[in-house]
Amino acid sequence: xxxxxxxxxxxxxxxxxxxxxNVANRLxxxxxxxxxxxxxxxxxxxxxxxxxxxxxKLTNNFTVISDGLGRMRYLDSxxxxxxxxxxxxxxxxxxxxxxxxxxxxxxxxxFITDGVTSSxxxxxxxxxxxxxxxxxxxxxxxxxxDKEILSKLSLGDQSAIFRGQDFTRLNKASFxxxxxxxxx
Numbered sequence: 001x002x003x004x005x006x007x008x009x010x011x012x013x014x015x016x017x018x019x020x021x022n023v024a025n026r027l028x029x030x031x032x033x034x035x036x037x038x039x040x041x042x043x044x045x046x047x048x049x050x051x052x053x054x055x056x057k058l059t060n061n062f063t064v065i066s067d068g069l070g071r072m073r074y075l076d077s078x079x080x081x082x083x084x085x086x087x088x089x090x091x092x093x094x095x096x097x098x099x100x101x102x103x104x105x106x107x108x109x110x111f112i113t114d115g116v117t118s119s120x121x122x123x124x125x126x127x128x129x130x131x132x133x134x135x136x137x138x139x140x141x142x143x144x145x146d147k148e149i150l151s152k153l154s155l156g157d158q159s160a161i162f163r164g165q166d167f168t169r170l171n172k173a174s175f176x177x178x179x180x181x182x183x184x
Contacts, residue, residue, distance in 0.1 A: 001044055001046060001081070001084055001085070001088065001109055001110060001111045001112065002016055002017075002020070002043060002044070002045045002046070002055070002112050003016075003045075003046065003079050003081070003111070003112060003113040003114055003117070004045040004046060004047040004051075004053065004074060004075030004076070004077050004079070005047065005075075005076075005077060005078055005079035005113075005114065005116070005117070006076050006077065006078070007079070007114045007116060008074075008079075008113075008114050010074050010076075011167075012114070012141070012166075012167035013074040015167035015168060015170050015171065016112045016167060016170065017069050017072065018170070018171055019112070019170040019171055019176070020043060020055075020065075020069060020112075021065065021066060021069050022171060022176065023041075023176075023179070023180065023183070024041055024062060024065045024066075025062065026180055027039045027041070027180075027184070029041075029060040029061075029062060030060035031060070032060070033060070034102075035060065036102065036104070036105075038060070039060070040058045040059055040060045040101075040102070040105075041056075041058070041059065041060075041065065042054075042055075042056060042057050042058045042059070042088075042092045043055035043056055043065075043068065043069070043072070044084060044087065044088045044092060045072060045074075045075055046079070046080060046081060046083065046084025046085075046087070046088075047075040047077030047078060047079065047080065047084075048077045048078045048080055048083075049080050049083045049120065049121065050083070051075060051077050052083075052084055052087045053072060053073070053075060054068075054091070054092065055068040055069055055071075055072045056068030056069075057092055057100075058092060058100055058101060078118065079113070079114075079116065079117040079118060080117060080118045080120060080121060081111060081113070081117040081118075081122065081125060081149075081153060082117075082118070082119075082120060082121030082122035082123070082124055082125030082126070083120075083121045083125065084125070085109065085125030085126065085128055085129050086121065086124060086125050086128050088109070089128040089129065089131075089132050089134075090128075093107060093132050093134075094132070106135055107132055107133055107134045107135065108134070108135050108136075108137060108183060109129055109134040109135065109136045109137070110136075110137045110138075110139065110183065111136065111137070111138045111139065111140075111153055112139045112141075112170075113138065113139065113140050113141075114140070114141060114142050114144075114145070115140035115141070115142055115144065115145025115146060115149075115150060116144065116145060116146050116149070117146070117149055117153075119149065122149070122152060123152075126152060126153070126155070130155075136153055136154050136155055136157075136160060137154070137160050137161075137162070137179075137182065137183060138150050138153045138154045138160060138161045138162065139162045139164075139170070139179070140161060140162070140163055140164075141163075141164045141165070141166055141167045141169065141170070142164075142165070142166060142167075143165070145163075160182075162175070162178070162179055162182070
C-alpha cells in the first residue's frame with residue numbers, strides 16, 4: 001500500500017518504488033501459485049477516495065513485479081488510506097467475495113506513507129482489513145506525521161510502525177534489514 005499523495009513528492013515516490021523492488025527481490029517468492037510456504041506480493045498506490053493504481057496484483061513472478069513498478073506513475077493526489085484498504089480487500093485480496101490470497105497465508109498490509117492521510121473511510125478500511133485477517137505494518141517517513149492515524153493503521157501495535165527521517169533511509173542497510181526481518 002503506497003501513498004500517492006502530493007505530500008509524498010515524485011522523488012520520495014521513486015525511493016519507495018525502489019524499496020518495494022528491493023524487498024520483492026529479497027523475499028523468497030513462491031515457486032507457483034499453490035506454494036504454501038513462500039511469498040506472493042501485490043502493490044496498490046492509493047490516493048483520493050476513488051483514485052487508486054494497481055502496480056501488480058498478487059504475484060510470485062519477479063518480472064511482473066519489476067514491470068509493474070516500471071509502469072507505475074506517481075498519482076500526486078490526496079491521501080485516503082481507508083478507501084485504499086477497501087479497494088485492496090475487494091480487488092486484490094478477494095474477487096467477488098472469493099479469497100485470492102492463499103488460505104492460511106498471513107496477509108500482510110504494508111503501508112508506505114509520509115505519515116498523513118485522511119481519516120475519511122479509515123474506520124471502514126480498518127474493519128475491512130481486520131475481516132480479511134490482515135496484519136499491518138506501517139512505514140512512515142518524515143517528522144510531520146499524524147501519530148494517531150499511524151496507531152490506527154497499525155491496529156495499536158507500536159512495534160509495527162517503522163519510522164525514518166526521510167525516504168532516502170528506506171534502502172539504507174540498517175532500515176532495510178530491520179524491516180525484512182520483521183516482515184519475514
